[in-house]
Amino acid sequence: MxxxxxxxxxxxxxxxxxxxxxxxxxxxTIAYDxxxxxxxxxxxxxxxxxxxxxxxxxxxxxLFTLVIMFFTGQSPFATGADPMxxxxxxxxxxxxxxxxxxxxVGPTALIPDRRDGVMNIYASRPVRTRDYLLGRASGxxxxxxxFMLVPQVLxxxxxxxxxxxxIFAGATALAVHVxxxxxxxxxxxxxxxxxVFLISLYSKRTGAATGMFMVAMIALDGVSxxxxxxxxxxxxxxxxxxxxxxxxxxxxxxxxxxADGVVAPGHLGADLPNWAGxxxxxxxxxVTGLLARRRYRKELGA
Amino acid sequence: MTAFAAMYTNTLRQLLGGRxxxxxxxxxxxxxxxxxxxxxxxxxxVDSMVxxxxxxxxxxxxxxxxxIMLAGAALGDERRDQxxxxxxxxxxxxxxxxxxxxxxxxxxxxxxxxxxSSGIAVVYANVGGDGQVFFPILAGSVVVMAVYxxxxxxxxxxxxxxxxxxxxxxxLWESALVYNFAGLAKLSLWRIGAEMTDSLFxxxxxxxxxxxxxxxxxxxxxxxxxxIVVVGSIALTAILLRRRDNV
Amino acid sequence: xxxxxxxxxxxxxxxxxxxxxxxxxxxxxxxxISCSFxxxxxxxxxxxxxxxxxxxxxxxxxxxPSDGTISVLGSDPRxxxxxxxxxxxxxxDDAVYPYLTAxxxxxxxxxxxxxxxxxxxxxxxxxxxxxxxxADRKIGEFSKGMRQRAKVSGALVGNPEVLILDEPLxxxxxxxxxxLISLFHEMADEGHTIxxxxxxxxxxxxxxxxxxxxxxGRLAAAGxxxxxxxxxSHIPLRVRIESENPRVLCAYLLREGVVQAVxxxxxxxxxxxxxxxxxxxxxxxxxxxxxxxxxxxxxxDQSLESVFRYLVRGR
Numbered sequence: 001m002x003x004x005x006x007x008x009x010x011x012x013x014x015x016x017x018x019x020x021x022x023x024x025x026x027x028x029t030i031a032y033d034x035x036x037x038x039x040x041x042x043x044x045x046x047x048x049x050x051x052x053x054x055x056x057x058x059x060x061x062x063l064f065t066l067v068i069m070f071f072t073g074q075s076p077f078a079t080g081a082d083p084m085x086x087x088x089x090x091x092x093x094x095x096x097x098x099x100x101x102x103x104x105v106g107p108t109a110l111i112p113d114r115r116d117g118v119m120n121i122y123a124s125r126p127v128r129t130r131d132y133l134l135g136r137a138s139g140x141x142x143x144x145x146x147f148m149l150v151p152q153v154l155x156x157x158x159x160x161x162x163x164x165x166x167i168f169a170g171a172t173a174l175a176v177h178v179x180x181x182x183x184x185x186x187x188x189x190x191x192x193x194x195x196v197f198l199i200s201l202y203s204k205r206t207g208a209a210t211g212m213f214m215v216a217m218i219a220l221d222g223v224s225x226x227x228x229x230x231x232x233x234x235x236x237x238x239x240x241x242x243x244x245x246x247x248x249x250x251x252x253x254x255x256x257x258x259a260d261g262v263v264a265p266g267h268l269g270a271d272l273p274n275w276a277g278x279x280x281x282x283x284x285x286x287v288t289g290l291l292a293r294r295r296y297r298k299e300l301g302a
Numbered sequence: 303m304t305a306f307a308a309m310y311t312n313t314l315r316q317l318l319g320g321r322x323x324x325x326x327x328x329x330x331x332x333x334x335x336x337x338x339x340x341x342x343x344x345x346x347x348v349d350s351m352v353x354x355x356x357x358x359x360x361x362x363x364x365x366x367x368x369x370i371m372l373a374g375a376a377l378g379d380e381r382r383d384q385x386x387x388x389x390x391x392x393x394x395x396x397x398x399x400x401x402x403x404x405x406x407x408x409x410x411x412x413x414x415x416x417x418x419s420s421g422i423a424v425v426y427a428n429v430g431g432d433g434q435v436f437f438p439i440l441a442g443s444v445v446v447m448a449v450y451x452x453x454x455x456x457x458x459x460x461x462x463x464x465x466x467x468x469x470x471x472x473x474l475w476e477s478a479l480v481y482n483f484a485g486l487a488k489l490s491l492w493r494i495g496a497e498m499t500d501s502l503f504x505x506x507x508x509x510x511x512x513x514x515x516x517x518x519x520x521x522x523x524x525x526x527x528x529x530i531v532v533v534g535s536i537a538l539t540a541i542l543l544r545r546r547d548n549v
Numbered sequence: 550x551x552x553x554x555x556x557x558x559x560x561x562x563x564x565x566x567x568x569x570x571x572x573x574x575x576x577x578x579x580x581x582i583s584c585s586f587x588x589x590x591x592x593x594x595x596x597x598x599x600x601x602x603x604x605x606x607x608x609x610x611x612x613x614p615s616d617g618t619i620s621v622l623g624s625d626p627r628x629x630x631x632x633x634x635x636x637x638x639x640x641x642d643d644a645v646y647p648y649l650t651a652x653x654x655x656x657x658x659x660x661x662x663x664x665x666x667x668x669x670x671x672x673x674x675x676x677x678x679x680x681x682x683x684a685d686r687k688i689g690e691f692s693k694g695m696r697q698r699a700k701v702s703g704a705l706v707g708n709p710e711v712l713i714l715d716e717p718l719x720x721x722x723x724x725x726x727x728x729l730i731s732l733f734h735e736m737a738d739e740g741h742t743i744x745x746x747x748x749x750x751x752x753x754x755x756x757x758x759x760x761x762x763x764x765x766g767r768l769a770a771a772g773x774x775x776x777x778x779x780x781x782s783h784i785p786l787r788v789r790i791e792s793e794n795p796r797v798l799c800a801y802l803l804r805e806g807v808v809q810a811v812x813x814x815x816x817x818x819x820x821x822x823x824x825x826x827x828x829x830x831x832x833x834x835x836x837x838x839x840x841x842x843x844x845x846x847x848x849x850d851q852s853l854e855s856v857f858r859y860l861v862r863g864r
Contacts, residue, residue, distance in 0.1 A: 050466065083315050096473050202321065207378070207465035211371040212325050214469050217331045218363055226339050308660035312646070319648050384642040387611055388703075392661040393634040547612040 030135025034153040038105035054101045062151035066158035075162035106196030108208035109136040119299040129300045135146035144189040184251040194285040240280045249277030304395045313406035330414035333360045334421030341429040348431045349506045369450035370468030373407035378458030390548045400539035409449030414442035442499030451536035497524035556772025559587035559645045562743040569617035570602045578603040580766040590737045592753040593746040597857045601746045609638045637704035640745035641715040647689025674706035693720025711742045739856045791817030791845035809836035
């Protein structure tokens with residue numbers, strides 16, 4: 001005679017019937033988290049002060065330029081100057097602020113998760129290494145693009161408004177230059193984000209990464225300047241050392257700015273074309289991506 | 303004395319341990335590298351070049367940044383790592399804690415100043431310079447490290463991103479505003495060190511007037527202002543350690 | 550005849566807290582607590598967010614009270630640093646330096662406290678928490694339980710008169726817990742004042758007879774666990790009895806008026822009483838009168854956990 005036996009394996013299970021969003025949703029979520037964290041969105045007021053002050057600060061050069069144009073009547077449409085001259089110059093006016101902004105937001109992408117020991121949470125979810133890194137990188141790049149776009153859009157709108165035939169005519173005249181401007185901003189974002197990302201891979205503290213990034217940018221810019229301006233090295237490739245100068249070269253290439261109406265000489269020196277700066281920017285980004293993948297494979301697995 | 307010595311050595315170990323030391327050593331050698339490159343191809347006098355390099359970017363950027371990174375961590379890391387309570391729950395006067403941390407930060411930063419000034423002196427000697435540059439540059443650097451060390455030990459206690467605030471201070475206040483408004487020179491921290499160096503430099507090495515604004519450029523002036531900043535910062539740090547909730 | 554001392558207070562206190570309050574903006578973390586601590590072990594209990602850690606931080610001077618006064622060994626720790634040579638805190642946070650070895654950490658703690666930092670003294674402190682085997686390993690490599698013990702060693706090296714521990718058993722395994730509890734008992738017997746804040750109620754019960762319970766920032770109860778339970782006369786005590794004929798037995802007890810409610814089942818009954826002493830006296834009489842034998846008699850909520858649950862639920 002056998003004794004009756006029974007076992008309960010599961011009670012009340014209901015299958016999930018919602019959407020399965022896939023890896024891009026993961027990337028979007030992480031990107032949005034990166035933006036939120038860096039800009040203090042849905043955080044205490046104190047964490048919003050620095051980033052939003054910097055964003056507000058970027059508008060000052062653009063506003064200043066527009067005010068001068070308005071009161072002197074010296075808008076590009078009135079004088080026949082290249083309409084992108086001021087937009088192009090705005091990149092250089094904002095170099096220091098851009099550096100500070102990237103130095104502030106860049107390390108917040110990667111370091112806090114490792115410092116706070118939450119990588120296990122990501123590892124226990126279906127988050128691949130590439131999704132995590134892509135999410136973090138795209139979040140920071142989006143922020144830098146926004147940071148640089150704000151003053152440019154302000155300037156464009158102001159210039160369009162000063163067109164003698166009205167704002168729509170002005171906008172139409174400027175529209176042809178917008179893709180080049182966006183390309184230049186994109187290049188700037190990658191040029192600045194890749195180095196700070198690279199430094200953040202190996203730093204444990206946001207403060208140390210911030211300092212290292214600033215010093216690296218200053219040093220590399222110094223080396224590039226010594227080669228380009230002072231002619232102090234036979235090794236012309238060193239002119240490509242600075243991410244700042246590289247993105248300014250890409251800016252020139254994309255916007256094709258020249259005050260004289262002729263194509264500007266290579267920003268990086270007579271022997272190097274401007275697009276070489278773009279190649280270096282991409283190269284650094286690719287190397288950073290590979291190193292990041294290697295570094296984080298340990299934390300996140302595949 | 304035992305508590306002071308123990309805290310001092312532990313802080314040095316905290317600041318100089320790990321990968322940070324390699325990064326900072328690299329940073330401290332960059333001015334040497336730049337000076338080397340500049341002297342290779344330029345036809346200008348080596349004395350004027352060393353003065354220019356010293357002013358920008360050596361004493362106005364690199365030395366402050368190194369000091370900011372280390373000093374911000376002296377109490378900042380303790381607060382972030384939650385070891386500040388370990389420190390303050392000891393029968394050690396707050397003033398001693400503040401002074402020890404600032405001194406340790408300045409010492410750690412001065413090690414890199416020593417590396418940097420040695421490198422510049424070696425390059426200078428090799429390219430035919432015959433003046434005395436090592437000691438004046440080191441003296442000025444140590445003054446900068448002491449001043450930034452004290453101020454940013456204080457800031458590291460109260461602000462989470464003290465490095466970023468320091469960078470904004472260096473770039474926006476020191477480099478932009480003070481340069482354009484000479485009267486503000488007395489509120490510039492790196493110029494205290496530059497004053498010291500300039501007072502020790504020989505005539506051929508004297509620095510450009512434009513950076514100094516209304517300053518006297520004397521050793522006495524440098525030491526006085528250093529004393530005021532350091533003592534004031536340490537006192538304020540001690541007061542905050544006493545009054546704030548140290549958790 | 551001297552008035553009986555309120556159980557929140559002790560004779561010859563080493564730590565006194567009077568009308569202590571702390572608020573952070575609109576949030577009141579600690580509200581008007583008055584109590585004292587003396588030699589022996591006192592457990593500080595409360596649910597998460599009750600204000601225990603805030604209270605300990607104020608007692609140690611890490612935080613300034615918004616109102617009220619604190620006295621530790623006759624001094625205000627906020628204004629008199631010297632008291633720290635006689636007091637030590639083992640915080641809940643990971644307040645250790647990961648790059649120091651356990652030995653270096655304990656020596657550093659001794660030097661800062663002005664205590665004996667000799668190798669012998671450091672070794673003795675490590676030995677008390679059974680950490681000698683890992684003395685020369687970096688704390689950064691330790692498990693949580695090992696870090697806790699390293700922190701305790703760091704606190705003990707100064708031989709403090711007052712030892713305050715915030716969740717000291719976190720991360721420790723059962724063997725380590727037993728060892729630490731034994732150590733605290735030893736120190737209590739030596740005359741030290743030990744205040745332990747913990748959520749692990751069973752261990753607090755093992756460690757201390759006296760508890761201070763804090764709920765929502767207020768002093769909810771103080772004193773001996775059993776006495777606190779007895780003081781909750783509005784909440785009947787629950788008792789389980791099992792016998793061959795529980796119905797007859799319970800009928801007798803109901804007639805005697807020593808139980809207020811009975812819940813019968815096949816093998817026994819769950820009783821509710823507000824007077825455990827009277828019930829205890831009536832049980833033997835019931836057995837004799839009814840001839841019913843009792844196979845089990847158990848009080849359910851004399852434990853600290855029960856007391857704690859009632860205190861929290863009652864809010």
